[in-house]
Amino acid sequence: MAVTLADVAARAGVSAATVSRVLSGSYPVTEGTRGRVLRAVAELEYVVDGPASALAGAGSDLVGIVVNDIADPFFGVLAGAVQGELGGAGPGGEKLAVVCSTGGSAARELDHLTHLQRQRAAAVVLTGGAPEDPGHARALAAKLARLAAAGTRVVLCGRPPQEPEVTAGAVGAAGAAAGRARGAVPPVTLAFDNRGGARRLTAHLLALGHRRIGCVAGPAGRTTTTERLAGHRDALAAHGVVDVPALTVPGAYDRSSGYDAALELLRREPRLTAVVAANDTAALGVCAALRDRGLRIPEDVSVAGFDDLPFSVDAAPALTTVRLPLREAGARAGRLALGRAVAPPGGVARLPAELLVRESTGPVRPAATPAGGAGGAGGAVSGPIGSGRVGA
Secondary structure: OOOHHHHHHHOOOOOHHHHHHHHHOOOOOHHHHHHHHHHHHHHHOOOOOOOHHHHHHHOEEEEEEEEOOOOOHHHHHHHHHHHHOOOOOOOOOOOEEEEEEEEOOHHHHHHHHHHHHHOOEEEEEOOOEEEEOOHHHHHHHHHHHHHHHHEEEEEEOOOOOHHHHHHHHEEEEEEEEHHOOOOOOOOOEEEOOOHHHHHHHHHHHHHHHHHOOOEEEOOOOOHHHHHHHHHHHHHHHHHHOOOOOOHEEEEEEEEOHHHHHHHHHHHHHOOOOEEEOOHHHHHHHHHHHHHHHOOOOOOOOOOOOOOOOOOHOOOOOOOOEOOHHHHHHHHHHHHHHOOOOOOOOOHHHEEOOOOEOOOOOOOEEEEEEOOOOOOOOOOOOOOOOOOOOOOO
């Protein structure tokens, strides 16, 4: 149920006429009154009638696509695929894509959703991983509940499903009536198998005999980072290899972070034989750092990325990586956003991750094989970093 002017007035303890005066800005009011009204507007997420709503209207042609960084090819591919489905053919006619970049800011993500609600967006597609912050999760669930209550279709593309207890509490916070509003469509989730993909990638390196595997993880506190790191550790555990915390270095999903992380890993463990990177862009930085140190890929150190971004096959050597179906997921999200595709059972679809073996990974060089060899009895474990001792 949409918040009305009367709701704002009741929350602020003023008349509806006073609320109208504050919002129009054409009549003088005291600062105290103005502050109470604006706080009530923000708390209730009141959508102000005016030029913006007249432009968007109940039949808005806007589809919001929220991304972390539009300069990141991962999000560029997703956003482009979503936009490619917003043409005139099919139900709903042609829509206008509005791409909103958060810069990794959880607060900005919420702000973008508020603005899209005020524009009465026909649909919103949230892409990429989410911050691992319970407070943000609750606030996001409340925003999405209000959007759905207003008739906006919501698709989560490339992020985990919302926790049921969080969404249940959010609907209550947004008002029980909102969740039952006419035309409300529950959010649909298209989640990538980040954990399974990372597990297969590290298992590939382990099968090649690698045991000293460095991990350039993504930024801390993001669901994608946690999932991929968990998959990496799953593979180590399955092969009896102890996870050495010093062989994991966090960083951003960019080339410079991959470069710096690779140098740090080499400082901690000069005998490193392989590196898995948070994504393909970071992997390029890893490769550059290794070359600057006079190391060959994959003869001295194998390198693997993640995502199968467009440039990965043209890298020298071509990157071993995990392919996520970015274009397919974005296109499907676009169709779901316009009601041109049937939602998956339970509102959640898990999209597979495919291991692509290319020239940047190879067998561990014999001189670097840990004592006992790759197929030795018992579990393998690296000794203290820089100690020169192998085994436990």
